Amino acid sequence: MEFNNGVLHFGPFFAVTLGIVVLFLGKRVNDTVGILREFSIPEPVTGGMIASLLIGLVYLTTRIEVEFDLATRDFLLVYFFTTIGINASLKDLLSGGKPLIILLSITIGYMFLQNLTGITVASWFDLPT
Structure with a gap:
């Protein structure tokens, strides 16, 4: 964890650990709040909403941006x-x-249509396709 230029x-490691927390x-919140269980709201969604609200509150009050290293995300997505x-x-x-x-x-x-759309729009903006 480091702090530079706001x-x-x-x-x-810290990002994955924080994700687990x-x-x-x-x-814990889903076990406590019955309406979340009733509507089958997943625990990661509940925790993620709380974390994003807290991070947003930190930014609004201090103007400190919070940034996570997403290098491990790709490995974890492959495992999932x-x-x-x-x-x-x-x-x-x-x-x-x-x-x-x-x-x-x-x-x-639709996969082919999505890829074709992405390539077309990228070429319009002279981005690598």
Whole structure:
């Protein structure tokens, strides 16, 4: 953690540790507040909202910006989506039948459309494509 020119920068280890604390804060609040459980609000969302409000309050009162090193985010995202993929079974996918094939086709089509849109807009602004 370092402070330079009005920016409080948290390194990767501290950022992940703070993320875990925020997750547990969200779990504690969700266990206490019944309406959050009733509407199935995830603990990370609750904790993240509280943390973002606190960071926003720090900025509004002190003009100190809070910055997190996001280097570990990419690794953690790969782990997260890998565990989701590991839980998928071929039997479940095959039982999806025609609706799953239609959904998959639409999803792939929109992926290509999204990439084409991004490349087109980037080329309009002379950005690397």
